[in-house]
Amino acid sequence: MNNPIRTITLLVILVVALTMPVSSISIHPEPASDYTPSELLENPETIEYEVITSGLEGDAKLASYGDFHVVFPVPLRTFRNVVNDLDSHSGFVPRMVKSESEPLPDKPGSLYTTTLRFKVLFIKAEFTTTTHVISEDLEGKRSITVSRLVRSHNDRISESRESWYLEAVEMNGKEHTYARYKSYMAYSNPVFAQGRALAMFGERDMQKILRAFGEEAKRRMHKQ
Numbered sequence: 001m002n003n004p005i006r007t008i009t010l011l012v013i014l015v016v017a018l019t020m021p022v023s024s025i026s027i028h029p030e031p032a033s034d035y036t037p038s039e040l041l042e043n044p045e046t047i048e049y050e051v052i053t054s055g056l057e058g059d060a061k062l063a064s065y066g067d068f069h070v071v072f073p074v075p076l077r078t079f080r081n082v083v084n085d086l087d088s089h090s091g092f093v094p095r096m097v098k099s100e101s102e103p104l105p106d107k108p109g110s111l112y113t114t115t116l117r118f119k120v121l122f123i124k125a126e127f128t129t130t131t132h133v134i135s136e137d138l139e140g141k142r143s144i145t146v147s148r149l150v151r152s153h154n155d156r157i158s159e160s161r162e163s164w165y166l167e168a169v170e171m172n173g174k175e176h177t178y179a180r181y182k183s184y185m186a187y188s189n190p191v192f193a194q195g196r197a198l199a200m201f202g203e204r205d206m207q208k209i210l211r212a213f214g215e216e217a218k219r220r221m222h223k224q
Helices: 004-018 076-084 086-091 194-223
Strands: 045-052 062-072 096-103 110-120 123-138 142-152 157-171 174-187
Touching (some): 062 194, 076 123, 076 142, 076 157, 076 194, 086 110, 174 194
Antiparallel strands (some): 096 110, 142 157, 157 174
16 A cells, blocks of 8 residues: 555655756756766766756846766665765765754655855855755665755845755675766856856866765765
């Protein structure tokens, strides 16, 4: 018999993931149609990255979208726990100086407040947001996590959505984790030259985020 609570949670996750302001962009958590685990081992690959300056909705003036995948030599459970340990993220995620979560009493998921601080060349900026984060374990050793913006505390961000798709894969007789990470962020009040900075450094920075999660997962695995 299907679990009605689990079914509702999955429906909420899919609605969060699929309701996007730019129709050509998908945050739906899913694996790539074709990949070779050994080629992705600790080597994040860009599926797509773009900086968007037109066709945006609402008051957005600038947006970025990234889609990446990678394989790490850690069990799915370990990597999933790192993704879902929201309060710990400021301790290892680049540029994140604050991460606090609060479970929601009347709906699935948590409220997750973060502050990102950027300093690239002469550009300085700080972004504080609260997002609604929902996670779900699926059959077949898979897990998904999605988030969407609830509040931009300094009114710089008009839209933010992310997703993780995680899946256990076996390599050399050991369980590894395949991770696909997607992120879309639209800015209503971008700082000076932010578009240029995103074009120059955004893809590299998102790959650094993936590597940071992998390193933290390996650190926790070795402590067990």
